[in-house]
Amino acid sequence: MEEFLRPAVKEIKDYVPGKNPTSPGVVKLASNENPFGPSPKALEAIEKEAKNLHIYPDQKSLLLREALAKKLAVETDNLIIGNGSDEIMQIAAATYLKPGEEVIVSAHTFSVYEFVTRLFDGQPVFAPLNNFEQDLDAMARAITPRTKIIFLCNPHNPTGTYCSNQELIAFLDKVPDNILVVIDEAYAEFAEAADFPKSADLIKSSKNLLVLRTFSKYYGLAGLRVGYGTGNKDLIHYMFRTKLPFNVNRLAQMGALAALDDNAFLDKTYKNNLEGKKYFYAEFDKLGLEHKKTEANFIFVNIKRSADEAFLALMKAGVIIRPLTSFGLPEAIRVSIGAPEQNRKFIANYT
């Protein structure tokens, strides 16, 4: 069978997802999902929309794009919706990456950037982290005449660190216009830092910037699969050519639209995350565990011993976390910030 494969496919590693609970009562803090379930307003909208499932969805997700445009103070044509923000990464690579071109990503980062690069016969170039932080200087140094795309993850998965507005602008100044910079902001809604970038503003003055966000985390809709990309109109225009026609289903479009202004749910999610991180910082300090300050809904803990062993021990106690072995960090774990009782269960069982 191998001889039938495109050579690039041989290089692609299987995605390693967080483990799902197999029995009730098991706490999952492995995939940075919303601990309060889906947005209730989204659920209501999905139930209403179900009666229309015999009709194809809007190919361009117009209602959702219009609502997002209003919220972000951009134009509808600055937006594209994907079947999760993962799909927009794939659409960007399908539209812009030529075989053999280089794509710069951080080492030890979210694996889909490498996946879409290899899928379209690109060459991933890994910039090292600096003290577990994404290192923009190292990424800028990795630019060559063959570089086509740079994926920045902000806040950074799996370490929760961030780059500020000022750092980002200084970095973008060093990147030539013929390189597409994709900023993946899957966790941006959780950011607390006052100097976190206002990237929807940055796209207005840039031809080569694509900012990705998702409904999977903050809005509690990971299972629905909706994400969006914001960028210059021309950049986005060509991406509509390479996406599958009906990539975002009817329930996803209407659910995401309703979730956008589910303020009670969103406020609860944000506050819980702030309190949860304070709780974890204090408990990790008591346990003498090195951890990074986070701007996301998860915390990186450098446990300095086998992450797989810690994972198995916690599994036995009914808590699922993410060992970072598949990220190339076999002595570190990533713990999602859950509801208070979930966080306490993790701490009570960490030995």
Ligand SMILES: Cc1ncc(COP(=O)(O)O)c(C=O)c1O
């Ligand atoms: C950094 C990052 N980007 C994107 C995604 C995927 O988001 P979506 O569910 O919208 O495809 C994840 C999911 O874990 C993530 O951690």
